């Protein structure tokens with residue numbers, strides 16, 4: 488119950504932040520979407536043994552967290568379930584690749600460990616980058632941006648509705664859960680016999696509700712064909728931002744800055 | 754103008770008829786109450802008016818346009834519909850965003866959208882709620898917000914489904930004043946017969962799928978027998994007066 492409540496709050500809060508972000512908000516959503524996609528492409532193209540390059544890519548995230556005024560710590564807290572899953576997926580690497588390449592103290596470091604860390608970081612960074620995009624850009628803006636990529640209206644509508652539906656669905660879960668608990672206060676979980684009907688009514692009710700929400704949108708003039716027309720062009724400021732971010736990303740990705748800095752220092 | 758001719762309707766997949774041979778006409782500027790017991794079909798009539806259900810028999814005309822698929826956009830722009838359940842009506846993150854949704858959709862400029870939104874919020878007296886997140890509002894605040902979301906459309910026809918259901922006495926009073934100050938055609942469904950008494954000149958009573966009465970509000974709301982036989986009671990204000 489509390490978890491559901493938190494999930495709803497998190498989504499709404501994301502929405503809220505996206506609408507009330509000051510400086511970063513002025514950057515055109517298309518540019519934000521574009522830079523995020525390029526970041527993820529560059530990130531995933533890194534060879535799985537290049538831990539240092541991967542680490543360097545975190546500079547972009549730090550930068551975004553500063554100008555977008557979002558907290559990396561909170562992001563990691565909110566995403567810990569997904570990140571844990573990534574960790575489990577990456578665990579195969581050290582088992583499969585056991586060549587020792589160096590030692591830290593007496594602990595052997597294998598190629599598998601390096602590749603596990605790299606993959607793990609790549610996953611985390613990619614998720615954080617998309618999370619930051621969502622945090623700083625409202626769903627409508629993301630939809631406008633998608634429209635500028637010439638994605639068909641129907642797909643954009645689906646993206647938007649899934650997002651809205653998620654909240655509707657969680658709220659419905661919460662209601663049913665409360666109603667169930669009020670009448671079965673002594674139980675910890677849900678009795679196995681009740682699962683079927685509970686899930687059944689959950690589906691029916693949330694579909695019903697999603698339908699009324701859509702009706703409410705329609706009654707207030709929502710139509711996919713007219714809604715997703717981007718209202719403003721990408722302005723100079725946003726292009727400038729785009730340009731600098733791209734340069735930064737290329738430097739981070741293709742120039743071994745850490746090595747260069749290391750060499751200079753030595 | 755709203756005109757229903759011989760309208761019958763049953764929900765998809767349901768054999769039972771929900772409405773049968775409804776016939777009435779509402780002129781511009783009238784305020785009409787629709788009353789009836791739970792499940793009588795009040796909300797259904799409203800849904801038919803805005804074309805949320807299109808498989809009806811007979812004819813429904815809104816400002817001389819038939820309610821059918823091709824006219825929907827034009828019709829809906831003229832009608833503001835406040836749902837019985839505000840949770841389904843509101844879907845944007847903040848009150849302001851939600852109230853601005855309709856004017857934005859109708860392609861008004863940024864200044865226009867802002868003006869209409871602020872105006873709507875002001876007329877309901879909830880400017881202070883504008884930056885609040887919807888999911889943190891109380892039931893009554895949500896209701897007021899959803900009324901503002903349709904006022905920002907400046908519709909010719911306003912439809913309220915059980916508008917006072919979540920409102921405390923003060924906000925109920927405020928709502929009645931707002932309603933009376935608005936121009937245009939108004940349709941209100943409610944069990945709150947005092948509300949109907951205070952806001953509507955004309956009342957339609959439906960029961961058992963049919964229209965039982967259509968006429969002057971004072972006449973019907975004083976007719977205890979008719980109300981009671983249809984699952985309703987005299988308005989409180991009139992009950993007191995009787996004693």
Ligand SMILES: Nc1ncnc2c1ncn2[C@@H]1O[C@H](COP(=O)(O)OP(=O)(O)OP(=O)(O)O)[C@@H](O)[C@H]1O
Pocket residue numbers: 764765767771789790791792793794795796797798837
């Ligand atoms: N989507 C639906 N599918 C099938 N039947 C429905 C649907 N919605 C409502 N009904 C049925 O139609 C009848 C009229 O419902 P409606 O919601 O119009 O009543 P109402 O007069 O608004 O009642 P209330 O005062 O409780 O709001 C009810 O018997 C209801 O069970």
Ligand SMILES: [Mg+2]
Pocket residue numbers: 795796797837914
């Ligand atoms: Mg109803």
